[in-house]
Amino acid sequence: MPDSAVDEAPGRKRTIRKRRRNLLLVKICGAWVLLLGGVVFIAWMIGTNEPAQTRKAPTAIAGDDVESAFLKKAQVRYSQSFGGFLSASSPEERDQFVRNPVGTAGIMARYYDMNPIGIIEPSKVSLNGNQILKLNSESVIGTSWKVADGRTVDAVFFEKDGDWLLDWQQYVRYSDMPWALFLAGTEDQSAEFRLLARQRLARENAAGDHLSLVFYAPRFGAPSEIGTPSPEFIVPRNSENGRLLGAAFQMLAENKRPYDAQLSRDDPDGMIRVRVRVRRIQDDHGRHFELEKVIACHWISVDEPGVVPLTEQQVSEQKNAARVANQAPKPAE
DSSP states (O other): OOHHHHHHHHHHHHHHHHHHHHHHHHHHHHHHHHHHHHHHHHHHHHHHHSOHHHHSOOEEOOOSHHHHHHHHHHHHHHHHHHHHHHHOOSHHHHHTTBSSHHHHHHHHHHHHHHOGGGOOOGGGEEEEEEEEEEOSSOEEEEEEEEETTSOEEEEEEEEETTEEEEOHHHHHTOOSSOHHHHHHOOSOEEEEEEEEEEESSTTTTTTSSEEEEEEEEEOTTOTTOEEEEOOOEEEETTSHHHHHHHHHHHHHHTTOOGGGOSGGGGSOTTEEEEEEEEEEEEETTEEEEEEEEEEESSOSSSSOOSSOOOOHHHHHHHHHHHHHHHHSOOOOO
16 A cells, blocks of 8 residues: 555544534534524513513603612502502592592592592503602602503502502592583582693783683593683783793793603693682673682692792793794794
């Protein structure tokens, strides 16, 4: 056998062994890829079949880590309160989950007799988001919930002895009586309402001495929809009511809300939340209405107005700025 043949055989054997090792590595890598792909697929399938309540993590609207940690800790408590409230079948059962149960029990019973639509199954809601609302008197938590039937509700919780209790009046947008029924009445009467307020001809009237307002009843679960409108209300800008409302509308124009509440951002454009006392008057001139008092520019059950009323000087400056704007030549089309 020639020398060249003797020298070539060991090299060929080494080449074959190297190819076999490379093929083995390729097979091992391929097996790992298939295994990892299977794990990812199984995880995806599990995630897809999870209930909506657990699949989507709630959004913490609050900014810093301290507030986020506070919200995370409180979430267990207020979720238990809300679930217990929704599961309860009688006012007595609901009372243990609401703030101020003594003042709420009677009106709650009457409300649900007239508004069964307010009843929601606890398994049908999931948390959209939460935030700390820094009132002047205390801190509370605002939450937003999505219902399986498409409704959206927001709820506010107050802390008491380690529990987070529901502000029921805010949750249902409680008023002393239905707004449409009050507007249709014929006797003298005064009542308190949670309403949405809109300015009529806001630009045209901006330089005038009065605000022209229309009030609407909100619809539970449908924040973008409005109910029956009121007749026009004329409110002097420099009155206590006018300066509070002026401040709230100015805040809205700056895309802000009382207590920086994100809860009200689904409300109809150009409208603010108000809690007001309105009087219905029946006299020789017929039926008309009077805005007695703006209690607050929000629906939370505290008497803080939620805004700093405009000063007389600020009212005057707004009117002067509007006059200048109205006199400015309009751009050519």
